[in-house]
Amino acid sequence: MPFPLSRLARFELRRFRGPLPTIALVFVLCVPLLYAAIYLSANWDPYGRLGNLPVAVVNEDVPTQVEVKAASGSHTTTHTETIHAGADFVKELQAKRTFRFITTDAAEAEDGLREGRYYLTIQVPADFSTNLVSGQTDSPERAHITMHRNDANGFVIGSITDKAKDSVTEAVNASAIESYFRAVFTNLQTLRSGMVEAHQGAAHLASGLDQARTGSSALASGAADAQLGAGRLASGADSLSTGLARAHQGSSSLVTGLDQLQTGASQLSTGADQVAAGTQTLRDTVVPPLTTVRDTWPQVQGDATTLATDAAALTSSVSGTTSSVASDVNQAASLLTQIEAANPDLAQDPRWQQLRSTTSSAQTRTDQASTRAAQINARAQQVQRAVAHSDTLTTKVDQAIADVNALNDGAHQVASGADQLQTGIGRADAGARSLDQGLSTASRGATELATGAHSLQTGLAQLSTGASQLDTGIGQLATGAHQLAAGLKAGVDRIPVLTADQENKAVQVLSAPAQVDMTVENPALYYGRGLAPMFFSIAMWVFGISVFLVVRAITGRALAGRASSLRVALTAWLPIGAIAVAGSLLMLGVVWTTLDLAPVHPVLTLTVTVLGALAWSLVAHLMRTALGTPGSSLLLVLLILQLVGAQGLYPSQILPPFFAHLSPFLPMTYLIDAFRVVISGGLISHLARDLAILTLFSVVNLGLLWLVVSRRRTLRLKDLHPPLITP
Structure with missing residues (x-):
């Protein structure tokens, strides 16, 4: 078994x-x-015994002064506050008892870390407080804390102390953020008061811009109308300049013609004077002999022949086709007609009318003188024939004496008219020259007026464009001002009015907006x-x-x-x-x-x-x-x-x-x-x-x-x- x-x-x-x-x-x-x-x-x-781990803390921070603003109604007060960020940080570390923090100096901390008496050193620099509150300024700086470890003292414990970096950083950042938000909420009412004033200013700005918009619209409309008027002015100035240029050309031609007419009138006056002198001489010469002729007929016959010859020459001088007083007067009349045709406006000039009247009178008298000269010539010929063939010599002599006297009178009248014609033409020439100078000045002024009118039109066009742009811009500014006023009003409505307790609660929440909760299933605990x-x-x-x-x-x-x-x-x-x-x-x-x-x-x-x-x-x-x-x-x-x-x-x-x-x-x-x-x-x-x-x-x-x-x-x-x- x-x-x-x-x-x-x-x-x-x-x-x-x-x-x-x-x-x-x-x-x-x-x-x-x-x-x-x-x-x-x-x-x-092991983490439960970290309180026995020696850590050196070196605080070299220098306290700083900062201005704190407090709002009370519409008034803002400012006071100075001392910041001991380094001392507060060390006190907070010692209160947490995460490690066995030992406050010492930089040399002792370095020796202790090297020899193993300290496993970590934390050093607060001199500018820690200054940089920590710099977030309230325009140039913020990051606050630094230096942590130093020696892995020769043990890598595992070094890794454990390295985790303290996150908690230190978190504590410093939380403190800085809390200070920042406290400053933000401290100045919140000041900001709200400023926004209320800005809203009121924006409302006034919007109202003023609405009025400016009305004025800019009127300016734009007036500038457009002025631009149209300037265009018409420029067109009229161009027409005036063109017309005055033509008138100046005509006045220049008139001056030239009057110069020629004056020359002819001068020649006519000279010829008329010569004719008058000749007829006077003829009378003084012919009449006495005629008297004697009656007595001495044979002698008269000879003289009659001479008279016929002189009468023929006189007739040629007065009424010949060329180089005669009649041809000169007719030529002067023709020139005046041409000048008047070229310058219709002269027809209304009183001096021109006087010149035409004088010329017409001279032409009439010249015609009369020509007729008389022709008659004298014919009669001289008749006298000659009569002297030669007529038995009624005495009667004919008497008639001849009468004709000579009439010729002398007519010649003197022609000479007087020629003098008047020359005087009138001189006056007309002086007036024509004045007219030419005036038209030249007016033409230059009209040209400058046209240039200025075009410049005015260009400037008014730019003014009209600028006024339109100004009107559009002011409209946009007005719209923006209304939007700004509405936005500021909405911003003012959204800024709350906080009590002291509400402000403290908001600061705490915003400085740490998220709370991370970790639920550990089946925790190991240790x-x-x-x-x-x-x-x-x-x-x-x-x-x-x-x-x-x-x-x-x-x-x-x-x-x-x-x-x-x-x-x-x-x-x-x-x-x-x-x-x-x-x-x-x-x-x-x-x-x-x-x-x-x-x-x-x-x-x-x-x-x-x-x-x-x-x-x-x-x-x-x-x-x-x-x-x-x-x-x-x-x-x-x-x-x-x-x-x-x-x-x-x-x-x-x-x-x-x-x-x-x-x-x-x-x-x-x-x-x-x-x-x-x-x-x-x-x-x-x-x-x-x-x-x-x-x-x-x-x-x-x-x-x-x-x-x-x-x-x-x-x-x-x-x-x-x-x-x-x-x-």
Whole structure:
């Protein structure tokens, strides 16, 4: 009858008699406790003891003065306030007690950091207060705080102190933002009063621009009308300039003609004087002889012939076709007619009318003189014939005397008219010259008037365009002013009038507008509590490596017995499994009671611990039974792989690709996850999956152990001389 398995296991344990074997067994039993308890106690709550970590604080800040404005109704008062931002910052740090803050100077802080007396230095510069309140000015500057650490004092503690940078920055920024918004709300009423005044000014501006728009519209309309009038003026000035230019040309021709007429009149006057002198001489010469003729007829006949000859010459001078008084007078009359035709306006000039009248009178008298001269000539011829043939000489002589007297009178009248004609033509010439000068001056003035009218038209066109643009611009300004007034009114309405309590609340809210709340599911509470699943798993695995320093994996007696291979395998494993379970429970109990593990699922925690101890002892027993001492080395290699890839510290998503892909195939991955669920909480479905995988892993290891025991019960030659010692 075979012995029960428990009895066979007790036989193996009974070997540990005496002090030294017992101590060795107790040591192996305490391996999980030593590993897990020591590491967890050292790392259970390191952040809770940061208040003992010395940190040097150097405050070199110089307080600054700042002007604070306060609004009261429509009045604003200003007072000076001293800002001690550096001292306030140090006081706030010491009040929080995040670290053991020690206030010192820069030299002591630098020496202490270098020698390891301080793990972090915080230095507040001299311009900290000045830069912190510069946000209220036109040139804000960022306030700086210098933090200095030395990784030679420990990289991990350096990483921990580095996290203080965010909290310090947050505290400084919150203080600066609060100061800024407090200044904003302090000046809010001043801003509102200014906007009210700006709204009133904008309303007045809009009203004035409306009136200016009316005036600019009238200006634009008047400028357009003035432009039209200037165009008409320019057109009339052009016509006047053209007409006066033509009149000037005509007056120049008139002056030229009058000069010629005056020359002819002068010649006519001279000829008329000569004729008058000749007729006078003729009378003085002819009449006395005629008297004598009557007495001395023969002599008269001779004289009659002479008279006929002189009369013919006189007739030629007075009324000849060329170089006669009549031809000169007619030529002067013809020139006047041509001048009047070329200058119709002269017909209305009184002096011109007098000149024409004088010329006409001279022409009439010249005609009379010509007629008389012709008559005298005819009569002289008749006298000659009569003297030669007539018997009535006395009568004819008397008639001749009368005719000579008449001729003399006519010649004197012609001479007098010629003198009057010359005088009138001289006056007409002087008037024509004055007229020519006046028309020349008027023509130049008309040209300048036309040029000025065109310039006026251009200027008025520009004025009209500018007035239209001004009208449009003023319209836009008026629209903008109304919009500005409406916008300022809306802005004034939107600026609230806050009480002191409302202002303080608004400052607090705006300086920290968002509050981030984090809800932690299944909190680990302590740093060590979060690491416990990994350290528990590692401690039980280390037990599997160290237990075989004291306990044999399997005895030769058991292998040589007649029991089945499965029974032999179970008999060899049970003592190791029992020690593993006992040591693991001892580890769990000590950590539970001394470090306040407080698992969420106590019973399941015991179950996971027992299952983990059995699973790890099975795989350790399998490796040791199959490989001997190299099996322990392989267990160490597997431990190293699982330290990195079992997701004890980091999730697989941030692990290197090799370990991320290896993680699902490592058994410690599931034991760590199971411990997390039972200690901190989590999905029971994950726990069920983990327990199922660990159970399957244990069953597979037990089956492999059965096969290994079966193989080892068949002795081979190399088993008599093993290359490595196999207990």
